[in-house]
Amino acid sequence: xxxxxxxxxxxxxxxxxxxxxxxxxxxxxxxxxxxxxxxxxxxxxxxxxxxxxxxxxxxxxxxxxxxxxxxxxxxxxxxxxxxxxxxxxxxxxxxxxxxxxxxxxxxxxxxxxxxxxxxxxxxxxxxxxxxxxxxxxxxxxxxxxxxxxxxxxxxxxxxxxxxxxxxxxxxxxxxxxxxxxxxxxxxxxxxxxxxxxxxxxxxxxxxxxxxxxxxxxxxxxxxxxxxxxxxxxxxxxxxxxxxxxxxxxxxxxxxxxxxxxxxxxxxxxxxxxxxxxxxxxxxxxxxxxxxxxxxxxxxxxxxxxxxxxxxxxxxxxxxxxxxxxxxxxxxx
Amino acid sequence: xxxxxxxxxxxxxxxxxxxxxxxxxxxxxxxxxxxxxxxxxxxxxxxxxxxxxxxxxxxxxxxxxxxxxxxxxxxxxxxxxxxxxxxxxxxxxxxxxxxxxxxxxxxxxxxxxxxxxxxxxxxxxxxxxxxxxxxxxxxxxxxxxxxxxxxxxxxxxxxxxxxxxxxxxxxxxxxxxxxxxxxxxxxxxxxxxxxxxxxxxxxxxxxxxxxxxxxxxxxxxxxxxxxxxxx
Numbered sequence: 001x002x003x004x005x006x007x008x009x010x011x012x013x014x015x016x017x018x019x020x021x022x023x024x025x026x027x028x029x030x031x032x033x034x035x036x037x038x039x040x041x042x043x044x045x046x047x048x049x050x051x052x053x054x055x056x057x058x059x060x061x062x063x064x065x066x067x068x069x070x071x072x073x074x075x076x077x078x079x080x081x082x083x084x085x086x087x088x089x090x091x092x093x094x095x096x097x098x099x100x101x102x103x104x105x106x107x108x109x110x111x112x113x114x115x116x117x118x119x120x121x122x123x124x125x126x127x128x129x130x131x132x133x134x135x136x137x138x139x140x141x142x143x144x145x146x147x148x149x150x151x152x153x154x155x156x157x158x159x160x161x162x163x164x165x166x167x168x169x170x171x172x173x174x175x176x177x178x179x180x181x182x183x184x185x186x187x188x189x190x191x192x193x194x195x196x197x198x199x200x201x202x203x204x205x206x207x208x209x210x211x212x213x214x215x216x217x218x219x220x221x222x223x224x225x226x227x228x229x230x231x232x233x234x235x236x237x238x239x240x241x242x243x244x245x246x247x248x249x250x251x252x253x254x255x256x257x258x259x260x261x262x263x264x265x266x267x268x269x270x271x272x273x274x275x276x277x278x279x280x281x282x283x284x285x286x287x288x289x290x291x292x293x294x295x296x297x298x299x300x301x302x303x304x305x306x307x308x309x310x311x312x313x314x315x316x317x318x319x320x321x322x323x324x325x326x327x328x329x330x331x332x
Numbered sequence: 333x334x335x336x337x338x339x340x341x342x343x344x345x346x347x348x349x350x351x352x353x354x355x356x357x358x359x360x361x362x363x364x365x366x367x368x369x370x371x372x373x374x375x376x377x378x379x380x381x382x383x384x385x386x387x388x389x390x391x392x393x394x395x396x397x398x399x400x401x402x403x404x405x406x407x408x409x410x411x412x413x414x415x416x417x418x419x420x421x422x423x424x425x426x427x428x429x430x431x432x433x434x435x436x437x438x439x440x441x442x443x444x445x446x447x448x449x450x451x452x453x454x455x456x457x458x459x460x461x462x463x464x465x466x467x468x469x470x471x472x473x474x475x476x477x478x479x480x481x482x483x484x485x486x487x488x489x490x491x492x493x494x495x496x497x498x499x500x501x502x503x504x505x506x507x508x509x510x511x512x513x514x515x516x517x518x519x520x521x522x523x524x525x526x527x528x529x530x531x532x533x534x535x536x537x538x539x540x541x542x543x544x545x546x547x548x549x550x551x552x553x554x555x556x557x558x559x560x561x562x563x
Binding site: 050074078082084090091093104106135153 | 475484487488490
């Protein structure tokens with residue numbers, strides 16, 4: 001479990017992180033999202049104490065880290081595994097030697113190191129590449145070695161800084177599957193720092209949106225995506241740009257706000273309003289364990305917007321006018 | 333042409349070719365001894381000095397501007413003077429340490445000073461090439477500073493250090509030749525004393541050939557070692 005409270009980091013007069021409060025339960029995956037420059041990497045470096053926060057506390061499994069001495073901190077860091085962007089493997093060491101590094105720092109015997117390294121490489125599916133150098137491994141394999149190294153000291157928390165950026169979609173999926181396995185099999189608490197919304201949708205239990213050094217929105221992913229007025233929900237489940245409506249018609253953008261939505265809502269609303277609903281695009285998927293949908297439909301412009309919105313709301317769907325034909329006429 | 337006439341004259345005064353190895357081989361041994369001793373001192377002193385310079389710099393493991401500036405200043409001192417001038421400058425110190433100002437032992441002092449300063453910079457540069465993220469890996473996995481220096485900085489910088497060491501050995505062979513001027517012995521002394529001053533073209537040619545050969549062999553070996561270390 002990680003609890004960050006009142007965390008502030010300043011460089012001179014420049015505030016990079018401003019009063020961050022965020023907690024991640026044991027055995028869950030948290031994603032911290034934000035644009036580059038939002039302070040994500042600084043937050044990452046403050047949580048594993050590569051940088052000392054200016055103020056505030058970081059607790060890992062109840063232990064406060066910010067006030068530890070150098071020596072105490074060295075021991076405490078072993079409870080936090082770190083996976084870096086682009087893996088950061090030592091070029092001159094083999095996969096096995098890279099994984100062994102934190103164990104050597106601990107002063108384990110050769111035999112213990114050897115055995116643990118085997119276990120770890122097997123865990124990430126790279127036992128057959130144990131004696132390969134990083135240059136001989138693919139990007140995804142290097143990242144797996146990085147994850148194995150992060151897990152070497154049996155940490156209760158794994159921090160990952162953009163571990164999947166720059167990997168192809170298939171490799172990204174396999175890395176994310178591995179993270180999910182680690183959470184489910186080993187109960188590791190995982191914090192993923194990312195700018196990729198796909199990553200959040202597919203693995204995260206909770207999400208926090210970091211913007212200019214502040215957490216502007218956070219919550220359980222399944223719940224966040226159903227918020228109708230949330231920028232984070234919009235970026236998590238972006239809707240396709242609405243096509244231009246025909247004259248006298250209106251394009252609506254719909255979003256599920258309830259966890260459970262009647263599967264026949266489209267026919268039912270159509271019947272209730274006595275109008276045709278043309279489905280232009282749509283996607284219903286499982287996010288954070290619940291269904292989340294976002295659809296674009298076209299309807300007659302004769303109906304009052306309030307009536308339409310009300311009819312959808314009754315089924316747990318938030319409806320919003322995307323664009324109207326007359327607006328478009330003015331524009332052209 | 334005048335040049336060829338002079339050459340012809342000089343050749344006539346050469347040591348017979350079959351007598352050349354008897355002079356060149358012992359000299360080669362002396363050069364090897366001098367460079368060997370100097371390089372051991374240079375690596376033992378210059379290596380730690382270079383690590384100290386890098387690790388007290390802002391990017392190092394223990395930034396300390398004052399220590400950094402002073403150590404860096406000392407290292408620059410050893411490289412500021414042309415070797416011949418340095419050799420003359422440190423004569424009192426040489427006298428104090430080895431009790432003489434001529435010969436192999438006397439040459440070792442200025443050579444070690446120049447070489448140490450040289451190798452300190454080489455070490456600093458090689459270690460600086462190690463990506464800073466790799467130091468984070470060490471810190472984040474709970475390594476001590478010494479563990480990071482040994483397992484990450486030196487391990488990753490090894491190819492650079494080997495390339496630098498090659499450069500340094502060759503520079504020391506050159507310095508040993510200059511040290512021939514204070515009777516240091518070795519190939520350089522033989523070339524200056526017998527070859528140049530006594531117009532002994534055979535000795536001169538043998539010395540030049542030997543020096544070229546040694547440098548080529550060392551560079552070739554160094555390159556092979558670097559390539560091996562790079563994986």
